[in-house]
Amino acid sequence: MRKLARALCAAAALLVVLPGPVLAAPAQPHGDEAHEGHHVPRFEDVNWFHGLLxxxxxxxxxxxxxAPGTPAPVGAMVLNTVILVWLLVRFGGPAIRAGLTSRKQRVEGGIRSAAAMKSEAEDQLAHYEGKLERIDQEIERVRTEMREQAEAERKRILAEAKVRREQMERDARILLAHELKAAREVLFHEVVEGAMRSAEEAVRARLSREDQERLAEEFVGGLEASLDAAGLEVRS
Structure with a gap:
């Protein structure tokens, strides 16, 4: 209703500045009246409602x-204006309001974004200006950090190399011990076998055939005696 009232007020305001065509055509002056001045329209000259069709x-x-030549009625113009305003408000109002609201939100968002970007840029500028003021200290700090990191890396590499060397030494000692043990066992067996062969050859070389036969007979006799004691019979 308030929108309609504003539309009616706007239409009424138009009446104040109505141009000449909406006024009834005045009678043409004759004779001396033509030289007395122009005709001034009066309120009664306005066509308010005649001839709406x-x-x-x-x-x-x-x-x-x-009648032909009579200006269009002011009431029709007011009615047309009211209808036009009502149609615009009724059907175009939501779209216009939505568009204006969206435009306002975009503008406000752009303003906020620009303000945030400006603030961030100012912070970055202050940060880099501070860094430029402390550039010598920053360079020295970076050099110190690089030296410390290099020293720590060198110590780590040396420690790892020492651990690997000690592990390799332990593995080598264990392997050498196993190899020595195996070599000793092989050497011991070879020495024992050689000694046995040497002893056998020496015994054979020193005993005569009669001694060998006697020893064999004694061995067989001892074996038979053992079997007899056990209750076993020896078959010849």
Whole structure:
């Protein structure tokens, strides 16, 4: 209702500045009246409601028809204006409001984004200006950090190399011990076998055939005696 009232007020304001065509055509002055000045329109000269549908000859001016040459009625113009304003408000108002709201939100968002970017840029500028003021200290700090990191890396590499060397030494000692043990065992067996062969050859070389036969007979006799004691019979 308030929008409609504002539209009516706007239409009424138009009446104040109505141009000449909406006023009834005044009678042409004759004789000396033409030299007395222009005709000033009066309130009664305004066509308010006659001829809403159009012009027609031979009819008395009424609400529907007006005489030819009579200006269009002000009421029709006001009614058309009110209808036009109502249509704009009724059907175009939501879209216009939505568009204006969206535009406002975009503008506000752009302003906030620009303010944030400006603040961030100012912070970055202050940060880099501070760094430029402390550039010598920063360079010395970086050099110190690099030296410390290099020293720590060198110590780590040396420690790892020492651990690997000690592990390799332990593995080598264990392997050498196993190899020595195996070599000793092989050497011991070879020495024992050689000694046994040497002893056997020496015994054979020193005993005569008679001694060998005697020893064999004694061995066989001892074996038979053992079997007899055990209750076993020896078959020849």
């Amino acid at each position: 159009g012009e027609r000859e031979g009819v008395e001016p009424n609400l529907l028809w007006r």
